[in-house]
Amino acid sequence: MTENDFLPIQYDNLPAEGKVAWKAPSNIALVKYWGKKANQIPANPSVSFTLDACATTTTIFFSRKEDDSQFSFDLVFEGEPKEDFKPKIQTFLERIEIYLPFLKSYHLKIETSNSFPHSSGIASSASGMAALALCLMDMEKMMNPEMDSDFFNRKASFLARLGSGSACRSIEGDLIQWGEHQPIVDSSNLYGIKYPFKVNTVFKNFHDTILLVHKGQKQVSSSGGHNLMHNHPYAERRFEQAHEHLDSLKAIFSEGNLERFIEVVESEALTLHAMMMTSMPYFILMKPDTLQIINKIWDYRKKTKTPICFTLDAGANVHLLYPESVKEKAIQFIQDELVAHCENGHYICDRIGTGARKIG
Incomplete structure (x- = not known):
């Protein structure tokens, strides 16, 4: 169209x-x-x-x-x-x-x-x-x-x-x-x-717990951040990478390959912030607690083999993604290790939805 x-x-x-x-x-x-x-x-x-x-x-x-x-x-x-x-x-x-x-x-x-x-x-x-x-x-x-x-x-x-x-x-x-x-x-x-394309059932009931590291206004708006990609020294390679990752996800979604899913999703999150850090002007949108959470996720995943991962938008908050099968473990991990890094201990438990709906 x-x-x-x-x-x-x-x-x-x-x-x-x-x-x-x-x-x-x-x-x-x-x-x-x-x-x-x-x-x-x-x-x-x-x-x-x-x-x-x-x-x-x-x-x-x-x-x-x-x-x-x-x-x-x-x-x-x-x-x-x-x-x-x-x-x-x-x-x-x-x-x-x-x-x-x-x-x-x-x-x-x-x-x-x-x-x-x-x-x-x-x-x-x-x-x-x-x-x-x-x-x-x-x-x-x-x-x-x-x-x-x-x-x-x-x-x-x-x-x-x-x-x-x-x-x-x-x-x-x-x-x-x-x-x-x-x-x-x-x-x-x-x-x-x-x-x-085909999507394995493991991705149909995914959860997203949003760890509210910082609830205030961002340093730069998303619109402003997008504009920093003009004449960015690494922009073209980044755009190619997005196409490559989208290609990779076809098999990942079909097979239910959580290990590869984690690699792509976390790489994408860090690339987004790397592009902001290497733009002109440059910004660091993550906070110290953002990095603490990321490191704790990596340590927990390595020790327990639990398939949880993070992604980030253009801000300091961390989205913790995990399948339904590990929900109880993930919530316990959040309460034991991650809530201390959230502003006022606040986080939002969300999950995949079906889209918008008319009211009334």
């Missing part, structure tokens, strides 16, 4: 007012998307687990207005007006107007909240933009009731990407691939797709 496939038909029915609400999960990339081109096009393909508990819930109350010359919206985040979020929403609406031309005909009251700390490396922009895109698509579906669910999800992923690249991986579950990759026939830079 191309961008033109998402241009709308003529709307026959513009409702006077209404309400839509969606809950969209975050996701955790296994092969990382890092670096982008114009219009939120990824510099390399990625694949992610869709999460479940870490999610954004968004409700839009919409009402027709007479002046359709500009966008009109209010934004309430976790019960409070959030003026500093509004420019990002304004930019998003400007990007998607061609695909949803009814937007200026309505005043939108957007109410949104997260189940996890904002801007701390748990992809809040992914779940937030996915939930917003789904609400707006729900409005379009009211005007085009014949729209089928496959097109609805694909266009929602396409629109979400224009707000936050990784948001396109938060529409569906449980394993989502995004970005053109020649061996994956339907892969696209425009939207995420369900991973099309």
